[in-house]
Amino acid sequence: MKITLLPGDGIGPEIVAAAVDVLNATAKKFNFEIEYDEQLIGGAAIDGTGVPYPEATAVSAKAADAVLLGAVGGPKWDDVDPTLRPEKGLLQIRKDLGLYCNLRPMSVSKYTAHLSPLKSERAEGTDMLIVRELTGGIYFGEHNEAKEINGVETASDIELYTRPEVERIARFAFESARKRGKKVTSVDKANVLASSRMWRRIVTEMQANEYPDVELNHYYVDNCAMQFVLGPRQFDVVLTNNIFGDILSDEASVIAGSIGLLPSASLGDGTGLYEPIHGSAPDIAGQGIANPLGTIYSVAMMLRYSLGKDEAAAAVEAAVEKVLDEGYRTPDLYAEGLKRVSTSEMGKLVADAI
Numbered sequence: 001m002k003i004t005l006l007p008g009d010g011i012g013p014e015i016v017a018a019a020v021d022v023l024n025a026t027a028k029k030f031n032f033e034i035e036y037d038e039q040l041i042g043g044a045a046i047d048g049t050g051v052p053y054p055e056a057t058a059v060s061a062k063a064a065d066a067v068l069l070g071a072v073g074g075p076k077w078d079d080v081d082p083t084l085r086p087e088k089g090l091l092q093i094r095k096d097l098g099l100y101c102n103l104r105p106m107s108v109s110k111y112t113a114h115l116s117p118l119k120s121e122r123a124e125g126t127d128m129l130i131v132r133e134l135t136g137g138i139y140f141g142e143h144n145e146a147k148e149i150n151g152v153e154t155a156s157d158i159e160l161y162t163r164p165e166v167e168r169i170a171r172f173a174f175e176s177a178r179k180r181g182k183k184v185t186s187v188d189k190a191n192v193l194a195s196s197r198m199w200r201r202i203v204t205e206m207q208a209n210e211y212p213d214v215e216l217n218h219y220y221v222d223n224c225a226m227q228f229v230l231g232p233r234q235f236d237v238v239l240t241n242n243i244f245g246d247i248l249s250d251e252a253s254v255i256a257g258s259i260g261l262l263p264s265a266s267l268g269d270g271t272g273l274y275e276p277i278h279g280s281a282p283d284i285a286g287q288g289i290a291n292p293l294g295t296i297y298s299v300a301m302m303l304r305y306s307l308g309k310d311e312a313a314a315a316v317e318a319a320v321e322k323v324l325d326e327g328y329r330t331p332d333l334y335a336e337g338l339k340r341v342s343t344s345e346m347g348k349l350v351a352d353a354i
C-alpha cells in the first residue's frame with residue numbers, strides 16, 4: 001500500500017505521527033506492507049516551496065492508494081495573498097483528486113457524552129453521517145476580491161451547481177443510507193437560493209425514481225442548525241452542499257463532546273483523502289497535548305474505504321475503544337480519576353492495543 005502523508009501545519013505533524021504508529025501496528029498485525037511518502041501542504045508548503053499545493057505533492061497523491069492529512073493553516077500565513085493561503089492547498093488537492101464526496105460521521109460516544117454542551121439525555125444515542133459535497137458550490141465558484149465598482153467597494157462569490165454534481169453526491173447519500181438507518185435529510189436554502197431549488201428538485205426526483213425504500217426529508221439550513229441542537233437523534237444521513245456542510249459539521253462535532261475525536265473521508269473517483277475534521281490548533285501546537293484520535297479514526301476510514309481492509313478498520317476502532325475504556329485520555333478529554341497521556345503516548349497505546 002502506498003500512502004502519501006501530508007502532516008501540514010500546527011498540530012498536524014504530531015497527530016499524523018501518532019496515527020502512523022497505529023497504521024504500522026495494523027499493517028504488521030494484518031500482514032500488509034506500507035510505503036510512505038511524506039510531502040508538503042498548506043503553510044509548510046508555502047514556506048518550503050512558495051505554494052500551498054506543490055506539484056510533488058500532487059504527483060505523490062495521485063500515485064498513492066490513499067492520502068493521510070493532518071491540518072493546514074495558522075496565524076503565520078494570515079497575511080499572504082488569498083490565492084496562496086494554506087487553506088487553498090486543501091481546496092486544490094480536493095479539486096485535483098476529484099474528491100467530491102466528504103463523509104463526516106458523528107456519533108456521541110459514552111466517553112464524551114458528558115462533555116457535550118447538550119444535556120446528555122438529548123445527545124446520547126446520536127449517530128449521523130454528514131455527506132458534504134466537496135468540490136463545487138460557493139467554494140469553487142468565481143471569487144471576486146473586493147474592488148471599487150461604481151465608487152463602492154464590492155466583492156462576490158458565486159454558488160453554482162450542475163445536475164451531475166448534485167446527482168452524484170445525492171447518490172452517495174442514498175446508498176449510504178441504505179447501509180444505515182435508511183433516512184436522508186437533505187439540507188438547502190430553497191426558500192431563497194435558485195441553486196438550492198434545483199438541488200431539492202433533483203434529490204426529490206431521485207428518491208422517487210431510484211430510492212423509494214429510503215425515507216427523505218428536507219430542511220432549510222437555518223432550521224437544520226436548530227434541529228441539530230433540539231433533536232440530534234432524528235438524523236441518519238445528512239446530505240448537503242459544500243458550505244452548509246462545512247458549517248453544520250462543526251456544529252455536529254461539538255454535540256459529540258469533542259471535535260478531537262471526529263474523522264473524515266473525502267472520496268472521488270481516484271485516491272481518497274483522510275483527515276480529522278478539526279483544524280491546525282496553532283495555540284497548542286508542539287506541546288504534545290493534541291488529541292490524535294480523530295486522525296486515528298480517519299485511519300480506520302482509510303482502511304475501510306481505500307484499502308479494502310474492513311477487519312483492520314474494525315480493529316483500529318476496537319483498539320481506540322479499549323484504550324478509552326482503560327481510562328487513558330489526552331488533556332482535552334481528561335477528568336479526575338482518569339490517566340492523562342500525551343499525543344504520542346495515545347498513539348502508542350492504541351498501536352499496542354492492536
Ligand code: IPM
Pocket residue numbers: 073087090091246277
Ligand atoms: C473543513 C475546513 C476547510 C473547509 C477549510 C480549512 C478550508 O474548515 O475541512 O471543514 O472549509 O472546507
Ligand code: MG
Pocket residue numbers: 246247250
Ligand atoms: Mg470546516
